Structures are given as C-alpha cells and as structure tokens.
Amino acid sequence: xxxxxxxxxxxxxxxxxxxxxxxxxxxxxxxxxxxxxxxxxxxxxxxxxxxxxxxxxxxxxxxxxxxxxxxxxxxxxxxxxxxxxxxxxxxxxxxxxxxxxxxxxxxxxxxxxxxxxxxxxxxxxxxxxxxxxxxxxxxxxxxxxxxxxxxxxxxxxxxxxxxxxxxxxxxxxxxxxxxxxxxxxxxxxxxxxxxxxxxxxxxxxxxxxxxxxxxxxxxxxxxxxxxxxxxxxxxxxxxxxxxxxxxxxxxxxxxxxxxxxxxxxxxxxxxxxxxxxxxxxxxxxxxxxxxxxxxxxxxxxxxxxxxxxxxxxxxxxxxxxxxxxxxxxxxxxxxxxxxxxxxxxxxxxxxxxxxxxxxxxxxxxxxxxxxxxxxxxxxxxxxxxxx
Amino acid sequence: xxxxxxxxxxxxxxxxxxxxxxxxxxxxxxxxxxxxxxxxxxxxxxxxxxxxxxxxxxxxxxxxxxxxxxxxxxxx
Numbered sequence: 001x002x003x004x005x006x007x008x009x010x011x012x013x014x015x016x017x018x019x020x021x022x023x024x025x026x027x028x029x030x031x032x033x034x035x036x037x038x039x040x041x042x043x044x045x046x047x048x049x050x051x052x053x054x055x056x057x058x059x060x061x062x063x064x065x066x067x068x069x070x071x072x073x074x075x076x077x078x079x080x081x082x083x084x085x086x087x088x089x090x091x092x093x094x095x096x097x098x099x100x101x102x103x104x105x106x107x108x109x110x111x112x113x114x115x116x117x118x119x120x121x122x123x124x125x126x127x128x129x130x131x132x133x134x135x136x137x138x139x140x141x142x143x144x145x146x147x148x149x150x151x152x153x154x155x156x157x158x159x160x161x162x163x164x165x166x167x168x169x170x171x172x173x174x175x176x177x178x179x180x181x182x183x184x185x186x187x188x189x190x191x192x193x194x195x196x197x198x199x200x201x202x203x204x205x206x207x208x209x210x211x212x213x214x215x216x217x218x219x220x221x222x223x224x225x226x227x228x229x230x231x232x233x234x235x236x237x238x239x240x241x242x243x244x245x246x247x248x249x250x251x252x253x254x255x256x257x258x259x260x261x262x263x264x265x266x267x268x269x270x271x272x273x274x275x276x277x278x279x280x281x282x283x284x285x286x287x288x289x290x291x292x293x294x295x296x297x298x299x300x301x302x303x304x305x306x307x308x309x310x311x312x313x314x315x316x317x318x319x320x321x322x323x324x325x326x327x328x329x330x331x332x333x334x335x336x337x338x339x340x341x342x343x344x345x346x347x348x349x350x351x352x353x354x355x356x357x358x359x360x361x362x363x364x365x366x367x368x369x370x371x372x373x374x375x376x377x378x379x380x381x382x383x384x385x386x387x
Numbered sequence: 388x389x390x391x392x393x394x395x396x397x398x399x400x401x402x403x404x405x406x407x408x409x410x411x412x413x414x415x416x417x418x419x420x421x422x423x424x425x426x427x428x429x430x431x432x433x434x435x436x437x438x439x440x441x442x443x444x445x446x447x448x449x450x451x452x453x454x455x456x457x458x459x460x461x462x463x
Contacts, residue, residue, distance in 0.1 A: 033401040036422025036434075044420075048405040063402050229400040229433050239399045239455075 002366045003331045007149055007177055007308050007357035009199045009206055013256070017203050020259035024252035031248055033228040043251055050258030051241070054210055057261055058194060059185035064213040066244045067254050071176045072098035073222075074195035074211035077244060078172045079103060079143060081219030082193070083112045087140035090115050090131055092155060093345045094148040097338045099174055103143070113138075116341070119148075122299065124156035128163055141170040146178035150342040150353060151296045152280070152308030154182065161190030170217060176200060177306045180264050181273050186214040193219075198253055203260030208253030213240060223247065272360045276307035279358040279367045284309050286371045292378055296346050296353055310353035313378060318352035321377070325354070328373050332356060394442035395435040396449070397423065397458040404434045407454045411436075416445060424462060437462065 003011045030039035032047045048062075055062040068074045079102045083089055091099055093116050106112045115134040120126035131142060142164055147154045157173060164171035172193040175184060179194075180201030186194055192215035198208030213219070224236045225246030237243050264272060284300040287293045287309070296310045312318050318334035325332055335352040336343050343349040358367065396418075398404045404420045411418050419437045438445050446456040 033434075041420065044401050045405070048402060051402065052409075062406060227400070231433070237399070239403075241402055242400050 001329055001331055002362075002370065004356050004358055004362065004366075004370065005331050005333050006200065006359040006362075007337075007355055008333055009197075010201065010203050010359050012361055013205065014203055014260065014263040016263055017205070017256050017259040020255040021205060021252045024255045028251060028255065032251065034226075034248070046258070047249065047251065047254055050254050050261070053258055053261045054212065057265075058179075058212050059187045060194075060212050060214045063240050066211040066213065066241050067249050067257075068209040068211055069207055069250070070199075070209040071174065071195050071197040072209075074209050075099055075143075075172070075174055076102045077211050077219060077222050078193035078195055079141075080106065080222060081244075082141050082170055082172065082217065084220050085140075086111055086138075088113045088115070088136050088138045089140060090117055090134045090142045092117055092119050092131075092144040094119050094145055094150070094153065094155070094342045095143070095339065096145065096149055096174065096176065096342075097340070098176075099143050099145070100341060112140075117144075119153065119155060119345070121151075121153045121297075121304075124159055127156055128159045131160060132163060132167075135167055135169070139167075139169060141172055143172040143174070145174040145176070146182065146184070147306035147308075148339070148342055149177050149308070150337050150339050150348075150355070151310055151346065152177065152306040153297070154178070154304050154306060157184075157191070158189050164192075165190045170215065177308065180260070180269065181276065181306060182303075183269070186212060192217065198257040198260070201264075202257050203263055204256035205253055208250055208257055210257065211244065219244060221246070267360060273307070274302075275360055276358050276362070277302055277305070279362055279364070280305070280307050280309045280356070282364075282367055283356055283371050287311055287374065290375055290378055293374070296348060307358060309356045311356070312348065312351055312353050316351070318354045321354050324377055325373070328377070330370055330373065393437060393439055393462050395421065395423065395437050395460050395462045396442060396446055396456050397433070397435045397460060399455055399457065401434045403454055404436050407436050407449050407456075410449065410452055410454065411438075411445065414448070418445075423460075435460075 028043040030043050032044040051065045052062045054065045075098045103114050117130040170192045173191045175196040179196035194212040198204030199206045223246040227242040229242050230237050292314045294312045322334035334354045421437050423435045442459050
C-alpha cells in the first residue's frame with residue numbers, strides 16, 4: 001500500500017516517534033503534575049520539555065502551549081473561548097467544519113454572528129480587502145485556515161495578522177495543514193491563537209493536538225476539572241496551561257509530538273516542504289496534461305500551496321475513484337474532506353475531490369507509479385472500472 | 388542567608404516550577420522541584436522549588452523574569 005493520505009494523518013511515523021510512544025508506556029508512566037514520586041516527576045519533566053520545544057518552534061511562551069486531543073478541540077477552545085462573550089467573527093470561505101460548526105452553533109444559540117470572506121488565491125491584497133470589508137463595529141475576531149485542506153491554497157496569514165492588529169481584532173489560525181511544513185511564528189505573524197493537530201505535519205500520534213496562545217485575552221474554558229494545582233479551589237485556575245488542561249494529559253501523544261518536532265528540526269522544516277512540494281508539483285504538472293482530469297488549483301506554486309493536490313475525473317464520483325485507487329494499492333481520501341464551504345468555493349460539492357497528500361517518506365518512484373496508474377485508470381472506459 | 392534553613396518558593400503550577408528551575412539553573416543557582424509538604428499546603432496540593440539559600444533574592448529574580456512567586460515557606 002502506498003500511503004498518500006497524509007493530510008488526514010501522517011503515516012508512517014518516524015522511528016523516533018515510535019520510540020517516544022514506547023518509552024511513554026515503559027519508562028514514563030505516572031501522572032504528570034499530580035504526584036510527587038520519581039516516576040511522576042520524570043514524566044512531568046518530559047512534558048515540560050515538549051512544551052518548551054513547541055513554544056520555541058512556533059514563537060510563544062512555554063506556559064501558553066496547551067495540549068489537546070486534536071486540532072478540532074484546539075479550535076473549539078479558541079473559538080468558543082473568545083466568542084462566547086458574543087459579537088461578530090469573520091472566517092474564510094475555505095474553512096473546515098472544525099471552524100464553521102462551532103461558530104454556527106454559537107450563532108444558532110444567539111450568541112454570535114459571523115460573515116464569510118472570499119479568498120482570491122492569486123491575489124493576497126484582494127483576500128485581505130475581502131476580510132477588511134466584513135469588519136463591523138462588533139467584530140471580535142478573524143478565524144482562518146493557514147492552508148486549505150482541500151486545495152492546499154495558502155492564505156496571507158501575515159497580512160491578515162497585521163489587519164487584526166490594526167483593527168484590534170483577535171486572530172485565530174487553523175494550522176492543520178501547515179504546522180511542521182510552512183513557516184509559522186506567532187509573534188511576527190500577530191497570531192493570537194494557533195491550533196494544530198499533533199498527528200499530521202508534526203508526525204505525532206492520533207489523538208494529539210496543540211493550542212498555542214500569544215494573547216493577554218483569557219480564554220473561557222470548555223472543560224473544568226483537576227489540574228494538580230490550587231486543588232482546594234472550586235474555580236478553575238486562571239493561569240495557563242492549567243486553566244485549559246483539565247484532567248490527565250495524553251502522555252504518549254505529547255511525547256510523540258516532542259519526538260516529531262525533533263524529527264522536523266533534524267530534517268529541516270524547509271527541506272520537508274521542498275520534498276513534499278516537489279512530489280505535488282510533479283503530479284500537478286502530469287495531471288494538467290491529462291484529458292478528463294479536473295485539478296482544483298489553477299496553479300501550483302512554491303510557498304503558495306501546502307503539499308496537497310486535489311483532483312477529480314469528469315463523470316466519476318471522487319469516492320468511487322478512491323475505491324479504485326485503493327484496489328491498485330494507493331491510499332487516498334475522496335469526498336468533501338469535512339470542508340463543504342471550500343467545495344462551494346471550488347464548485348466541487350457534487351462529486352467531491354480526490355486528495356493527494358504525500359509526506360517526507362513518499363518516494364519519487366511512488367509518485368511516478370501513482371501518476372502512471374491514474375492515467376491508466378483515466379483511459380479505461382468508465383463502465384469497465386466497476387468494483 | 389540562614390544556615391540550615393531550607394526554603395520553598397511556591398509557584399502557580401508544575402509548569403512554572405520547571406520554568407523557574409530552568410531559569411535559575413542557567414544562572415548557576417541550584418534548586419529542586421518538590422511536592423509541597425502536606426502540612427504546608429496553601430490552597431490545595433502543588434509543587435514548589437526548594438532552594439538552599441537567598442530565597443528572597445531568588446524570588447525577586449524570578450519575579451523580574453516574569454515568573455510569579457506566590458509565597459516563600461520554611462520547610463524545616
């Protein structure tokens with residue numbers, strides 16, 4: 001099986017990540033931040049080291065690194081933590097359901113209002129202007145993806161961060177497809193809340209994520225409970241990370257993120273992106289010349305696209321094509337990718353798209369083989385492809 | 388310095404205890420993260436930083452570095 005579904009979760013995981021998870025179960029037992037025995041203290045030390053590592057990697061203070069179950073949880077914490085007080089929020093037309101659904105729920109409950117700003121993929125100024133045009137007196141925040149999980153299109157995060165600073169808005173960024181791949185610095189990009197999975201570009205295991213904070217705004221809590229601190233108080237602590245980390249943390253997940261960050265540092269984030277981009281560009285160029293293949297991106301440009309190429313065959317549902325590709329030994333995802341807004345934008349809501357998402361472990365030969373097989377399948381009469 | 392008297396700096400959480408420990412170690416100051424003794428619990432359980440000397444000065448250093456020290460207690 002050739003795994004090309006790394007935008008859903010990365011596979012395989014680096015050997016040092018596998019070892020970190022094994023170590024979590026064999027060496028780093030105990031509950032971090034709860035007990036005082038040597039084992040608990042050892043694991044607390046490891047969790048702290050990962051917190052420090054993530055803070056340094058993304059440009060914030062270590063106590064503002066909150067470990068979560070996934071990116072969706074981080075986004076819910078940031079969005080609801082900010083918007084539960086009411087007001088208006090702006091999101092992009094490329095957002096995942098993990099952004100639109102929490103906002104829509106708050107909207108349905110009469111708590112907040114929202115607007116959707118258009119994204120112009122070849123014109124950053126127009127995109128920023130589209131956001132600016134949606135700002136109202138009661139606008140509190142902009143929430144947007146760094147890179148679309150459908151097309152890989154990169155949004156002008158730095159310029160949007162500047163807009164938020166200028167207008168006094170909070171800036172929440174979904175880095176599900178960019179963390180570990182594209183450059184991100186919360187301070188220089190004026191990002192207040194940065195949300196990411198641990199299990200995609202950071203190479204950690206599923207069930208892990210991070211919310212990073214670079215803001216004086218105290219987020220309202222989604223969960224309350226034990227933190228190992230101020231235990232006699234009925235109120236949740238007001239300091240991070242304890243305020244947002246109620247309950248025992250996911251030690252194997254956190255240690256896997258730490259090892260994943262070490263892996264990225266060793267490989268070089270830019271080297272990883274260059275390699276993955278090269279695979280995507282190659283496929284993009286090949287499929288651009290194949291009749292009957294519809295590519296969602298008009299261009300595929302270094303720095304402007306995360307390592308994702310999505311396409312469809314004319315006259316075939318994307319889910320059907322992924323079933324056929326699976327039979328040929330390729331693991332890819334089809335359908336809407338939990339991002340119906342993006343499909344409305346790309347006019348692909350009917351059949352969805354097949355998403356090609358390589359990782360640093362994908363080889364040139366695998367990409368060549370995949371592109372060849374796609375062309376073979378395309379040439380076959382549609383009726384002959386039934387499973 | 389009071390010879391023979393050990394002090395514990397009480398911090399917000401284990402995360403801040405680690406942060407303070409790393410900061411002080413970089414300055415060459417020995418300190419140890421420990422569970423706060425039960426009879427000294429303030430507002431429930433937690434962790435503190437044991438120092439063997441100059442607790443007041445060290446607490447000031449930490450405050451200057453943006454690390455809140457909630458209290459200084461004698462632990463013997």
